Amino acid sequence: MRSSEKKRDGETGSSESRTRPLAHSRRRLLLVILFLSAAIGTVTAQGPFSNRVPPDNFCTVCHSDKQVELQDSAHAREGIKCADCHGGDPKAQTVAGAHSNNFKRSFDRKQAVELCASCHSDQAKMKPYGIPTDQFALYRISGHGQKWMQGDTRVAVCGDCHGSHRILPAADPKSPVYHGNIPQTCGKCHANAETMKGYGLETNIVEEYKSSVHGQGLLERHNRQAPDCTRCHGTHGAAPPGAGNVATVCGQCHTKTLEAFRNSPHKTVMAVGKQSECASCHGNHSIAQASHEMWGTSCTNCHQNGSPEADRGNKIQTLFLQAETELEKARIALDGAKRIPLDVSDYETRLSDARTYLVEARPVSHNFSVDDVEDLTRRARSIALEVESEVHQKLGVFRGRTIVLLLVLFYILISIGVVTGFRRRLEAKRDMKLEN
Amino acid sequence: MSTSRRLVGWLEERLNLTEIFSFFTTFGLSYGEIDLNKPLAQASREAFTRELPTYTRGPYILGVLTFLVFIFQGITGLLLAFYYQPSPTAAYESTVLIIRDANFGWYIHQMHYWGSNTLIALLALRLVRFFVHGVYKKPRELFWVFGVTLFFLATQQALTGSLLPWDQRSYWSVTRGLEVITTLPAIGSILSFLVGGIELLSGTLLRFYVLHVIFIPLAMVFFFYLHFATVRKVGLSPLPGEKQAEAKPLYPDHLFQLVILSLLLFGAILTLGTLLPASFSGKADPFTSPPGTRPPWYLLPAYGLVELLPHSIAGVILLLVALGLLTLPFIERAPYQELKKRPIFTGIAVVFCLLILVLTFIGYRRGY
Numbered sequence: 001m002r003s004s005e006k007k008r009d010g011e012t013g014s015s016e017s018r019t020r021p022l023a024h025s026r027r028r029l030l031l032v033i034l035f036l037s038a039a040i041g042t043v044t045a046q047g048p049f050s051n052r053v054p055p056d057n058f059c060t061v062c063h064s065d066k067q068v069e070l071q072d073s074a075h076a077r078e079g080i081k082c083a084d085c086h087g088g089d090p091k092a093q094t095v096a097g098a099h100s101n102n103f104k105r106s107f108d109r110k111q112a113v114e115l116c117a118s119c120h121s122d123q124a125k126m127k128p129y130g131i132p133t134d135q136f137a138l139y140r141i142s143g144h145g146q147k148w149m150q151g152d153t154r155v156a157v158c159g160d161c162h163g164s165h166r167i168l169p170a171a172d173p174k175s176p177v178y179h180g181n182i183p184q185t186c187g188k189c190h191a192n193a194e195t196m197k198g199y200g201l202e203t204n205i206v207e208e209y210k211s212s213v214h215g216q217g218l219l220e221r222h223n224r225q226a227p228d229c230t231r232c233h234g235t236h237g238a239a240p241p242g243a244g245n246v247a248t249v250c251g252q253c254h255t256k257t258l259e260a261f262r263n264s265p266h267k268t269v270m271a272v273g274k275q276s277e278c279a280s281c282h283g284n285h286s287i288a289q290a291s292h293e294m295w296g297t298s299c300t301n302c303h304q305n306g307s308p309e310a311d312r313g314n315k316i317q318t319l320f321l322q323a324e325t326e327l328e329k330a331r332i333a334l335d336g337a338k339r340i341p342l343d344v345s346d347y348e349t350r351l352s353d354a355r356t357y358l359v360e361a362r363p364v365s366h367n368f369s370v371d372d373v374e375d376l377t378r379r380a381r382s383i384a385l386e387v388e389s390e391v392h393q394k395l396g397v398f399r400g401r402t403i404v405l406l407l408v409l410f411y412i413l414i415s416i417g418v419v420t421g422f423r424r425r426l427e428a429k430r431d432m433k434l435e436n
Numbered sequence: 437m438s439t440s441r442r443l444v445g446w447l448e449e450r451l452n453l454t455e456i457f458s459f460f461t462t463f464g465l466s467y468g469e470i471d472l473n474k475p476l477a478q479a480s481r482e483a484f485t486r487e488l489p490t491y492t493r494g495p496y497i498l499g500v501l502t503f504l505v506f507i508f509q510g511i512t513g514l515l516l517a518f519y520y521q522p523s524p525t526a527a528y529e530s531t532v533l534i535i536r537d538a539n540f541g542w543y544i545h546q547m548h549y550w551g552s553n554t555l556i557a558l559l560a561l562r563l564v565r566f567f568v569h570g571v572y573k574k575p576r577e578l579f580w581v582f583g584v585t586l587f588f589l590a591t592q593q594a595l596t597g598s599l600l601p602w603d604q605r606s607y608w609s610v611t612r613g614l615e616v617i618t619t620l621p622a623i624g625s626i627l628s629f630l631v632g633g634i635e636l637l638s639g640t641l642l643r644f645y646v647l648h649v650i651f652i653p654l655a656m657v658f659f660f661y662l663h664f665a666t667v668r669k670v671g672l673s674p675l676p677g678e679k680q681a682e683a684k685p686l687y688p689d690h691l692f693q694l695v696i697l698s699l700l701l702f703g704a705i706l707t708l709g710t711l712l713p714a715s716f717s718g719k720a721d722p723f724t725s726p727p728g729t730r731p732p733w734y735l736l737p738a739y740g741l742v743e744l745l746p747h748s749i750a751g752v753i754l755l756l757v758a759l760g761l762l763t764l765p766f767i768e769r770a771p772y773q774e775l776k777k778r779p780i781f782t783g784i785a786v787v788f789c790l791l792i793l794v795l796t797f798i799g800y801r802r803g804y
Binding site for chain 1: 706
């Protein structure tokens with residue numbers, strides 16, 4: 001039977017054998033298209049487009065731009081949706097339906113703060129996230145919040161710093177409240193003369209901050225330890241520190257300096273005179289890198305030139321400069337030894353100790369006690385002198401190389417003399433032989 | 437019969453001492469053919485009394501000095517190799533050990549460093565003298581070709597060697613040097629392939645070490661041999677205006693002169709090493725480029741050009757200059773040795789030297 005079928009196929013086959021491969025390839029093409037469609041469908045179903053219209057949030061069908069902003073935010077990550085703030089019915093598939101049920105299209109600047117506080121002050125809601133709930137309380141005592149409560153809606157509210165839909169965690173470098181972005185965020189208002197009009201605040205503070213040792217540390221050297229605006233003024237409770245609190249604010253980082261300052265005569269005098277403590281000498285936003293030269297210039301801002309207080313400042317300056325000079329000399333000697341190279345690891349450790357004493361003396365000097373500064377700088381100086389003298393002794397051994405060189409050169413000259421003499425004697429002998 | 441003669445006799449029955457002695461002719465320490473069938477005493481007497489073109493006068497000294505420095509470099513290099521370890525983790529420490537703790541290590545290191553610089557300077561001076569005295573005129577074209585090749589090889593020998601201490605200065609200096617070499621079309625790619633790219637990684641140090649202690653020295657020995665073979669064939673070049681180079685017997689003139697030159701050379705290198713020791717910085721740090729990073733001095737003109745022009749153009753110019761230098765005897769074919777009789781090439785040479793000085797200055801200033 002099969003053989004007969006085959007035979008029949010063979011008989012009629014000339015035209016069929018031509019059409020069959022075509023049909024076969026068409027079928028294959030169809031299969032490929034089906035497979036590709038299925039693959040693309042699967043990919044898009046798993047991709048970002050799949051979330052665009054989730055079954056329980058039809059708001060994004062019309063407000064896709066807001067969805068784009070929201071999807072990166074910390075709120076979206078925690079499953080907070082449009083209706084949680086704006087109300088309405090997110091499952092409704094008509095505009096009227098969606099905008100029913102206490103729908104709130106937008107919030108004024110007063111309502112916006114209260115809206116944020118409705119969750120962020122709720123301890124039960126915030127507990128799972130470990131987020132503090134005192135932001136609204138702090139805001140109310142801040143410079144911004146005080147004015148807000150008086151009905152001034154030009155002051156900063158939550159969204160001005162954090163954004164509205166795209167609220168990123170503070171640890172995200174893209175967030176406006178990220179450590180390195182804070183000066184720019186504060187500067188949006190505080191560097192804007194138009195916005196600051198009527199508040200009597202200077203608008204050059206951001207520029208001053210950028211030029212300061214703190215600003216350079218944060219913005220140029222990307223030192224995360226360098227303070228931004230909020231480190232001194234607070235975040236939600238942002239306010240200028242009072243004259244009597246400056247040292248306490250600076251002392252959050254400069255702890256040793258604060259300790260010494262509290263024991264200084266300046267602490268009580270400045271409290272009486274309502275002077276700005278640290279800022280009196282160092283300035284505020286434009287704080288420059290402190291140098292020992294300041295001892296010779298800053299004291300005379302308040303004290304008369306030649307007064308015992310100004311003299312004390314000069315003495316402290318001299319002590320620092322002497323110690324620094326000795327340390328520098330020792331460092332130069334060490335560098336010279338390293339180039340040879342001598343083993344100077346022990347001396348480096350000792351010099352590092354000396355430097356520690358000098359570094360320690362800097363905060364201590366804020367108690368304005370010459371004796372305390374002298375004690376520490378003397379230790380630094382004596383170690384530096386010891387190191388320098390010992391390294392020079394070691395280097396002296398290597399200076400002996402010049403003597404070795406002279407000896408070798410002398411030996412070479414003698415050798416050349418001997419060889420030349422020997423050669424002359426040989427030549428003389430040769431000449432005598434030739435004459436004979 | 438003295439003991440030494442008896443010993444020589446005993447050895448001659450078992451070894452062809454004359455054949456061994458003939459080795460000295462290979463590198464120009466003796467001259468002319470030696471009859472291998474004669475006993476050593478007779479063959480050496482003939483060799484020692486044979487008159488040969490002298491290097492006892494000024495300009496001829498450069499060639500023999502070059503070879504002496506090369507041998508000196510071999511000896512000091514061998515001594516350094518006893519302690520040196522060619523791996524990034526141990527290279528710096530082993531160099532510190534050599535310099536600080538090994539007996540005479542500091543001297544040997546300094547003399548090896550200054551020896552390499554002296555070798556390059558002598559080879560360059562030799563080329564200048566070849567040009568001034570027209571040494572490369574027919575039939576001595578190969579003197580120049582081998583001289584230029586040896587100069588290039590010596591610079592590569594110094595470059596590969598200067599990486600070995602693996603300290604900051606050497607690391608970054610060689611990095612800049614490689615930037616220059618890799619701009620050369622074709623050759624740059626081949627060299628880059630040989631060292632495994634232009635980044636100095638752990639493998640690069642080993643490759644440089646192998647190049648420094650095996651391949652380049654062998655290539656230099658080969659070219660020295662070729663040079664001496666040419667000298668034996670065509671003789672030393674007479675000075676311009678002379679018909680034939682002056683000749684003196686090997687012993688005592690040449691041998692004593694060799695001893696005196698060796699002593700003077702040793703004294704000069706030791707003086708340089710002691711009074712101007714090579715500075716040594718901390719261990720190489722590929723992530724921190726120290727200020728004032730420049731390639732070695734012999735690459736400064738090329739570096740100046742690379743800094744001044746786009747790399748591709750600078751590379752082509754450098755390659756053309758190198759080729760031009762190598763083929764100079766075949767370009768400048770006038771038969772005169774005197775400078776006055778070849779004014780065009782003299783002018784070109786003066787401009788070339790001035791350009792080298794200017795580019796060296798630019799290269800030095802551009803170093804960062």
